Amino acid sequence: MFDEFKTSIATQLAVLTGAPVKDIVDAIEIPRSNAHGDLAVTIPRLRIKGNPVQMAKDWAEAFKVDEVITNAVSTGPYINFRINRQVLTRKVLSDIHKTQDKYGWTNEGAGKRVIVEFSSPNIAKPFHAGHLRSTIIGNLIYNLYKANGWDAISMNYLGDWGKQYGLLAVGFERFGNEEKLVADPILHLFEVYVAISAAAKEDDSLNDRARAYFKSMEDGDEAALALWKRFRDLSIAKYKDTYARLNIKFDVYSGESQVGEAMTRAMTMLEECGLITESEGAKLLNLEKYKLGVTPVKKSDGTTLYLTRDIGAAIERFEKYDFDKIIYVVSSQQDMHMKQFLKAIDLIGLPYANRFQHVNYGLVRGMSTRRGTVVFLDDMLRESKEIMHNVMRENEKKYEQVTDPEHTADVLGISAIIVQDMLAKRIKDYDFDWKRILSFEGDTGPYIQYTHTRLCSIERRAQGTVKVNPDADVSLLTEKHAYEIVTLLAQYPDVLANTLRSLEPCTIIHYMLELSRAVSSAIEQMRVLGAPEDVAEARLLMYWSARAVLKNALTIIGLEPLTCM
Ligand code: ARG
Known part of the structure; x- marks a missing residue:
C-alpha cells in the first residue's frame, strides 16, 4: 500500500546517493511512532561510505518535495518523510471497499498445492494442550495458504495404530460398554484404556494378548480390524463436531493405520543406504553420524x-497428492523424532525431500478444568464457554440484548483460548490462565471481538442516516486517530505476507490488537452520528473498512467474528 510512496522516495534518493532503487525501497520503514515522519530511511542500511549523519542531512536538504512526498528532514542517521496522507487514505479505503473480505489476499500460490498436517490426536488418549496448539496453529496456517491462492489440503494424522489398540480391544471385552461408547466414544475409550492399562500392570498376560491382537490387525484379520474401525469411526465422528465448533474442517482424515506398502519400500531404501543395523531381530535406524541417535x-x-x-506416509502422500509443500505442525517435544524423519527421507534420496517443513511449538503449562488435569478438548471448550457466559450475565442490561447468548459465550471462550495461544512466538512455553485470557480488556480474544462488535454497532446505528460510500470525501479525515487507523489498514497485506513467511501467529495477533486499540481510541473522538453529513460519511467509510479488515483477520485465525455481544 505504501509502494507508491516508497518508489517516489527511492527514485529521487537513488539519484542523490547512487544506491539502487530496490535497496532504498528495502531500507524504508514505517516508524513505530509517526511523530517525526510517516516513512523513514535508515541511511547506514544503504552501506554507503561516509558519515551517515552528515549524509542524511545533505540528502534531506537536497530532496525536492512534491504532491506525494510533502516533507523530508533528517534526524541523526535517518531521513524522515511526510507523505500526502489523503492520497494514501483514498487508496487504502477504496482498495478495501473493492476487495472487502479478500483484502490483502494474493494469488501467489496459484497452481501450487500444500498439505498442512495438524491436530493429529491419538484415539483412546486425551486430546491434550499440545494437540490443541497444533490444531489452532495448523488451522491458521491452512487458512493463510488458502488466502494466498494455494490449493491447500488440511490433514489429520490420527494416532490410531500400534500395540495400544490391541490393548484397547482386549480392554473393551472386559470394561467396554456399548451405550457409553456410542454416547461419548472419546471419553469411554479413554476410560477403557486407563482401566486395561492398570490391569495389564498386574497381569502381564494381557500385554501378550494385546500384542497378539495388534499382530492380527497388522496381518489384516477382518474381525480384529472391524472392531478397531468402529472405534476409529466413532471417534472421528465425535471429533468432527468439536472441530466444527472451532471452524475447522479436515479435508483428509488420515492416520498411522492408513500407511501401507510404502513402508516396505522405505525399509529397503534405508537398508540399501546402509542405515539399518539389526539387534535381536529388531531393525534399527542408525543416524549417529548426524547426532540423531539409533531408533527402532x-x-x-x-x-x-x-x-x-x-517415512512410509511421506512417500504415499507425495504419490497421492503431488504436493509442492507439506507442513507438519507438531510439538517441539517431538523435535528429535521430526529431525530423524526428515533426515531419513533426505538420506534415502526422495527428490521432493526439500518440500517438507516441521512447524513446532512449545508447551502449555497448567491447563486444567474443574474435572482435573486430564483435559479433553470438549471439556476445555465447555468450561471456557461457561466462564464466559457468567461474565456476560454480570451486565444484565447488555445481556438482554444479545440474541444468542449461548453461542456468543461459546465463540468468546474460544476466542480467548486461541488469542492467548497465539500471543507469543510459537516456540515459547506459556502458563494457562483463565482469568487473564477471558478479560474484555488487554491483549485478549474477547477484547478483539468486542472491538469488532463496536464497529458493527456503529454501522447498525448509522443505517438510514449515513451510507457506506466509497466516494466519500476522505480529506475530512484529518484527526491523528484516523491516520493511525489508515496506516494500520494499509499494512494488513504485509502482515499477512509476513505471517505466511514466518508462520508465526503472533504477527497477525499483535496487528489485530494494535488495530483494536487504534479503533477504540478513534471511537471516543470521532463520532459518526451527530457529525456533519460529509464528515459522517467519511468516518463511516473508515470504520467500515476497519471492520472489514478485523473480520478478515479473525476469520483467518479461525474465529467467527461476532456482530454483537
Ligand atoms: N499423534 C501424534 C501425537 O499425538 C502426533 C502426530 C504428529 N504427526 C506426525 N506426522 N508424526 O503425539
Missing part, C-alpha cells in the same frame, strides 16, 4: 513403529 523402525515380531509410519 521394525520390532522383532515384524510390526512397524511411529517413525517407520511417518
Whole structure:
C-alpha cells in the first residue's frame, strides 16, 4: 500500500546517493511512532561510505518535495518523510471497499498445492494442550495458504495404530460398554484404556494378548480390524463436531493405520543406504553420524513403529497428492523424532525431500478444568464457554440484548483460548490462565471481538442516516486517530505476507490488537452520528473498512467474528 510512496522516495534518493532503487525501497520503514515522519530511511542500511549523519542531512536538504512526498528532514542517521496522507487514505479505503473480505489476499500460490498436517490426536488418549496448539496453529496456517491462492489440503494424522489398540480391544471385552461408547466414544475409550492399562500392570498376560491382537490387525484379520474401525469411526465422528465448533474442517482424515506398502519400500531404501543395523531381530535406524541417535523402525515380531509410519506416509502422500509443500505442525517435544524423519527421507534420496517443513511449538503449562488435569478438548471448550457466559450475565442490561447468548459465550471462550495461544512466538512455553485470557480488556480474544462488535454497532446505528460510500470525501479525515487507523489498514497485506513467511501467529495477533486499540481510541473522538453529513460519511467509510479488515483477520485465525455481544 505504501509502494507508491516508497518508489517516489527511492527514485529521487537513488539519484542523490547512487544506491539502487530496490535497496532504498528495502531500507524504508514505517516508524513505530509517526511523530517525526510517516516513512523513514535508515541511511547506514544503504552501506554507503561516509558519515551517515552528515549524509542524511545533505540528502534531506537536497530532496525536492512534491504532491506525494510533502516533507523530508533528517534526524541523526535517518531521513524522515511526510507523505500526502489523503492520497494514501483514498487508496487504502477504496482498495478495501473493492476487495472487502479478500483484502490483502494474493494469488501467489496459484497452481501450487500444500498439505498442512495438524491436530493429529491419538484415539483412546486425551486430546491434550499440545494437540490443541497444533490444531489452532495448523488451522491458521491452512487458512493463510488458502488466502494466498494455494490449493491447500488440511490433514489429520490420527494416532490410531500400534500395540495400544490391541490393548484397547482386549480392554473393551472386559470394561467396554456399548451405550457409553456410542454416547461419548472419546471419553469411554479413554476410560477403557486407563482401566486395561492398570490391569495389564498386574497381569502381564494381557500385554501378550494385546500384542497378539495388534499382530492380527497388522496381518489384516477382518474381525480384529472391524472392531478397531468402529472405534476409529466413532471417534472421528465425535471429533468432527468439536472441530466444527472451532471452524475447522479436515479435508483428509488420515492416520498411522492408513500407511501401507510404502513402508516396505522405505525399509529397503534405508537398508540399501546402509542405515539399518539389526539387534535381536529388531531393525534399527542408525543416524549417529548426524547426532540423531539409533531408533527402532521394525520390532522383532515384524510390526512397524511411529517413525517407520511417518517415512512410509511421506512417500504415499507425495504419490497421492503431488504436493509442492507439506507442513507438519507438531510439538517441539517431538523435535528429535521430526529431525530423524526428515533426515531419513533426505538420506534415502526422495527428490521432493526439500518440500517438507516441521512447524513446532512449545508447551502449555497448567491447563486444567474443574474435572482435573486430564483435559479433553470438549471439556476445555465447555468450561471456557461457561466462564464466559457468567461474565456476560454480570451486565444484565447488555445481556438482554444479545440474541444468542449461548453461542456468543461459546465463540468468546474460544476466542480467548486461541488469542492467548497465539500471543507469543510459537516456540515459547506459556502458563494457562483463565482469568487473564477471558478479560474484555488487554491483549485478549474477547477484547478483539468486542472491538469488532463496536464497529458493527456503529454501522447498525448509522443505517438510514449515513451510507457506506466509497466516494466519500476522505480529506475530512484529518484527526491523528484516523491516520493511525489508515496506516494500520494499509499494512494488513504485509502482515499477512509476513505471517505466511514466518508462520508465526503472533504477527497477525499483535496487528489485530494494535488495530483494536487504534479503533477504540478513534471511537471516543470521532463520532459518526451527530457529525456533519460529509464528515459522517467519511468516518463511516473508515470504520467500515476497519471492520472489514478485523473480520478478515479473525476469520483467518479461525474465529467467527461476532456482530454483537
Ligand atoms: N499423534 C501424534 C501425537 O499425538 C502426533 C502426530 C504428529 N504427526 C506426525 N506426522 N508424526 O503425539
